[in-house]
Amino acid sequence: MTEQYQIHQTSLQNNDMPVHKFIPMEKLDLIQSxxxxxxxxxNPSRFYVYLRQKINTHAQFQVELQRTMQNYQSITSSTQYVRYQPVVAQDNHAIWHRATILDFNSNRTEVCVYFVDVGQQENISIIxxxxxxxxxxxxxxxxxxCRLYQICPLNGNEQSIWKLDDPVHDEFNxxxxxxxxxxxCDLKEKICYDVEIEIP
Incomplete structure (x- = not known):
């Protein structure tokens, strides 16, 4: 999984507080920049940021997680997982990430997970x-x-869907x-920060 930002259509909704039930969400300072x-x-209504001072901490954390998972015993198929359970999930590049289970497919062979340290969700094999x-x-x-404060698609409102060809994507990037x-500017239901970006 790349740690480059990119356009992606799937998104957690603002009411998905259970994804941080066990792994708390990092906090932005509400007073200072x-x-x-x-x-x-x-899109401008959903993007993910790192605190700049935590970038090295995250890199070290990932090294420790990879090391731990190399030594981790394989789990038997009888392991029962539940929705919103914190897990470690291996992405399609064989990198382990912390994740929260969002859902299962009908025969429980695939799981939709939210990678809490990356902000992406992905369907992966339960193995x-x-x-x-x-x-x-x-x-x-x-x-x-995060989402940009009081920004919505042209001729739309906060519930409007951003079109993939909207020129705002290129400008934002x-x-x-x-x-x-x-x-x-605001904190929506303790799950998403409304922010203003200061461009130098």
Missing amino acids: NQVRILYYQ NIRPLPQEFIRQPAFAIP RLMANNASCKV
Whole structure:
């Protein structure tokens, strides 16, 4: 899984608070500006950032997680997983990530997971998930969900869907190619920050 931001249509909804039931969400400062780096972009109403000062922490955390999973015993097929359970999931590049189970397919051979440190969701085989070791639960999720404050599609409202060919996507990516400063304007249901981006 790439850690480059990109356009993606699927999105967690603002009412999906259970994804952070066990792994807490990293917090942005509500008063001062936050130095962030765009991690994963879906549209102006949903993108994910890292706190700039946490980038090295995340890299070290991932190294420790990979090392732990190399030594982890394979789980038998009798392991029972439940919705919103924190797990470790292996992506299609054989990299392990912390995740939360969102749903199962009808025969429970595939699982839809939300990668809490990346902000993406993906359907993966159930054989590629393991229970999350306890020592990796306490660290807050590195991916922080945000949306631009009071920005919506042209001739639309907050519930409108962004079109894939909307020129705002290219402009957003151009302006946000590096680190940015963002100010929190609101916190929606404790799951998504409404932010204003300060462009130098």
